[in-house]
Amino acid sequence: MSTYTATIRWKRDPGTDFSRGQYSRAHEWVFDGLTVPASPSPHIVPAPWHKLDAVDPEEAFVASLASCHMLFFVDLARRAGHVVDSYVDEAEGTLEKRDDGKMWISAVVLRPQVVWGGDAPDEAAIAKLHHDAHEQCFIANSVTTKVTIEQ
Template sequence: MSSHCATVRWSRQPDAAFTDGRYSRVHEWAFDGGAVVAASPSPHIVPPPMSDPSAIDPEEAFVASVSSCHMLFFLDFARRAGHVIDTYADDAEGMMEKDGEGRMAMTRVTLRPRIAWSGEAPDAAAIARLHHKAHDACFIANSVKTLVSVEP
């Protein structure tokens, strides 16, 4: 078992009334390794200037987390199978919509990995097996009820 921590910090701007709802939601995430990331609600949910489109929003972080976890397991399983990967890039996309109970939720995450192999690439069936194995092992995918699909 392991513990993973993040500190989320927000403070009200001195001139913001707060009770009128027009306060900045921009905040930061600090991680145990020292990384600090600017965070904000999505501008699709909270319009600027109360949000910051250049900051990472929780929905983007969720999609990136699913994608990153899948990639890390895929790389490891490919290595164990004797394959060499030069690059892996994924244009992952999450869909926010109402779930079966009518609540807004991240209902789907689609991973679109593009992989450059060194030497001979495995065949499509072997790649599909690696993706399936990575999906089954991914801690994040195992932790959520969101449908996660892979479209290599």
């Protein structure tokens, strides 16, 4: 068993009207000594209470799924004897309201663009690599969000 940690840091600016919700939600995520600026989504919290040049939890969720998939895909390709030169994924998540009124990320679409070194595998082999990567991805196995892979 492994454990993973993250430190979340937020501090109220004393010059804001906290009781009226007029305060910055900008904060920091710290992972293994790396500090990442974080903020709520501008789709959720209006300006000026978010920070546009920071990662929001919804983006991080999408990135986590996409990153996990990529890591497994590249390793599975290597194990199958293929060479991956690059992998770029313009992943997208959809936030919507459930029937019970709660918001959730209902779907994530991965759009991996793979550049192969040498001979590329055929489409069936690539589809199998994506299927197997999805099946093995720890993050995908941890969520109920529908994950689709578009090639």
